[in-house]
Amino acid sequence: MPQSFDREAALRKIVDLELDMFLATPNEGGISACQQRPETFRVMRRMTHEPLDDTTLAFYLADLQAAAAVGRNLMVEKYARMDDRLPPLSTSPLLDEVADAELAFLEEASVLFPNVIRRGGGDMFRRYLRCELETLSQGTLESYAREVRRARSVGKNMAVERHRCLARLLGRGSLEEYEASRAQG
Numbered sequence: 461m462p463q464s465f466d467r468e469a470a471l472r473k474i475v476d477l478e479l480d481m482f483l484a485t486p487n488e489g490g491i492s493a494c495q496q497r498p499e500t501f502r503v504m505r506r507m508t509h510e511p512l513d514d515t516t517l518a519f520y521l522a523d524l525q526a527a528a529a530v531g532r533n534l535m536v537e538k539y540a541r542m543d544d545r546l547p548p549l550s551t552s553p554l555l556d557e558v559a560d561a562e563l564a565f566l567e568e569a570s571v572l573f574p575n576v577i578r579r580g581g582g583d584m585f586r587r588y589l590r591c592e593l594e595t596l597s598q599g600t601l602e603s604y605a606r607e608v609r610r611a612r613s614v615g616k617n618m619a620v621e622r623h624r625c626l627a628r629l630l631g632r633g634s635l636e637e638y639e640a641s642r643a644q645g
Contacts (some may be wrong), residue, residue, distance in 0.1 A: 470517050475505045477524040481535040503629050511621035516607055519600035526597075534595040541591035549594035554605045559590040561608040562618065569619035573635060575642035577623055 479501055487495065494501065509517065527534050540546040563586045570577040593601060611618050624635045632638035 465514050465518060467514055467517065470514075470521050471506060471509055474509055474517065474521050474524060475502050477521075477528055478505050478535065480528070481524075481533045484533055485535045485539060503626070506629060507622045507626045510625040511618050512604070513607055516600065516603040519597065519603050523595075523597045523600050527595075537595050538588075538592045541594055542587060550596075550598075550601070552598065552601055554601050555590050555593050558593055558601070558605050558608050559586050561612060562586075562589055565611075565617045565619035569617055569623060572617075572620065573623060573639045576627070576635065576639050577619065 479498055482501060483495055483498070485495070509520070512520070524534065526532075537546065537549060541549060563582055566577070566585060567579070567582065570579045593604075596604070608618065610616075620635065623638075627633060627635045627638040630638075632641065
């Protein structure tokens with residue numbers, strides 16, 4: 461990774477490339493409701509990536525750029541995998557390690573912030589994430605796995621970090637303030 465890595469520019473470029481791929485993803489019923497809300501997509505994907513370190517972001521940006529350069533759409537591949545329309549894109553044991561860790565982060569976070577981070581849907585979340593992880597290069601997957609291990613070793617919860625980002629992006633103040641406002645109704 462170059463020493464002059466521009467984190468903000470990388471996050472914007474990642475979300476832009478993902479959005480381009482997402483908007484180009486065919487949907488059996490026509491344009492999906494999600495595809496009609498690109499700003500919501502931007503917020504959710506920014507939230508997903510912001511807690512990642514610069515190394516993982518740089519690897520993932522390179523994955524997206526390489527895919528785009530050859531006409532590969534990682535969103536199409538992810539959704540095709542979710543529907544079992546493609547064989548597995550990877551069989552790395554890191555897929556389950558990362559997906560299981562992220563699910564554990566989410567479940568722990570939902571206990572801490574039950575009004576913002578809802579419980580349930582764990583199996584679907586895990587499947588969605590695992591299919592997305594299959595589209596990553598081995599380098600990106602290894603970097604992400606190292607990051608998850610490091611977070612767990614220091615007691616950092618990546619789902620909490622993502623929701624801190626979401627609260628900020630939505631203009632809700634801190635995650636704690638957002639939780640308190642949701643608890644009051």
